[in-house]
Amino acid sequence: MGFSLKFRYCLVSVMVLLPALCYSQDYFVRSRATYYGSPDCLGTPSGACGFGEYGRTVNDANVAGVSRLYKNGTGCGACYQVRCTNPQLCDDNGVNIVVTDYGEGDHTDFILSPRAYTRMARSNTAAQLFAYGVVDVEYQRIPCGYGGKKLQFKVHEHSRYPSYLAIVILYPAGRNEIQAIEIYREDCKQWIGMRRAYGAVYDMANPPQGSISLRFQVSGSAGLTWVQAPNAIPSNWEAGVAYESDIQLE
Template identity: 95%
Template sequence: MGFSLKFHYCLVSVMVLLPALCYSQDYFVRSRATYYGSPDCLGTPSGACGFGEYGRSVNDANVAGVSRLYKNGTGCGACYQVRCTNPQLCDDNGVNIVVTDYGEGDHTDFILNPRAYARMARSNTAAQLFAYGVVDVEYQRIPCRYGGNKLQLKVHEHSRYPSYLAIVILYQAGKNEIQAIEIWQEDCKQWIGMRRAYGAVFDMANPPQGSISLRFQVSGSAGLTWVQAPNVIPSNWKAGVAYESDIQLE
């Protein structure tokens, strides 16, 4: 009888907790947001994610730096809906942003570029919103959408052919996060891990010769999975060039 009661209690606990686990991603989380100075209201090409110029204009130039959501770089490229909570000043839908940088403010999760910060405001109230400097917000994770663009791998400008390869992940759609990248080593027939240098930048000294195949360890609603991109970077790769894959991590 004691075993039966204990089992019943555990079952009830699981049934109570399961809906919360399944739907927690759909809830808004309360936080605070501020903005950073920018003469052209765009992002910065020197962001901690390593996106460069892509980080200035991606997502119609609505971008943000984050603190704890940076997640040691795995949060780079994630998309969030952020809306401030002052009903007199703030638009109900807020703004959809892409994480391109790391930053810490006054107990803030988001440091938005001026363009994104202004888009949280109602019509003709942006100046008042900027005057606050820091505002209460609520946010939720949303899928990134890039209008049919496939995942791209940009060879970082610091790469040196053929002895050092660094890549940056661009146009990562959906809500998944890339935890690791491995490169196929043909001579020994095995996958070798690349180092996460910082942000969305992965690198390797003495990469394999010939065209390069990669696989990505992706975390999402299905748990951890591996996705392969064969021959995604050509044998004569060049620093600064972005190569489009045939995959998307949605």
């Protein structure tokens, strides 16, 4: 017996909606976490993402290095909720962290800053948790939130005006990941791709003169989209300076 037209329509609707429902579903993944040494309990400015001082202090220094979640640098800036699974020692909510570095541990997905590791513990149990060194955890991807901060384009310290420009994007909110960055060349009316130098750092030799317009490809809940930022960086840009945009990613 054949399907009725109405039943076929419902079946197609379910098939179309199912991938979206699966994408948006929140679930925890089992893993392990450890911590790295830090004299001030903060992040490290020399992290593999290239964030510099931002990577040391962002999110109140609740940051982490990751291994497979690093995704060749695309995972830099992603946010996760990480909670350890020992009910006697661990807080139910765990800690929300930002990925700022790459690191491999003893079958761990996260190498947390000491501050973030402490935040996983219940009151007065941090010392016991640190004694374990490596703990079982569960984690899930969560939206990043920076209190209304707008996207910033930081000219990396390695840049040399005007012959070499390297940039890194700061404060990408939501669950977005930057996949590519392009610069507009007014002389040939064309978008030119920047090279991913390492981590979240993109660069270009002999960039266009004058103010620099950028566009970046973002992957998120809406799929792959391009976001344009006209005149994102001024013509007299300086290494180490972060330029704020009018863009807020959700």
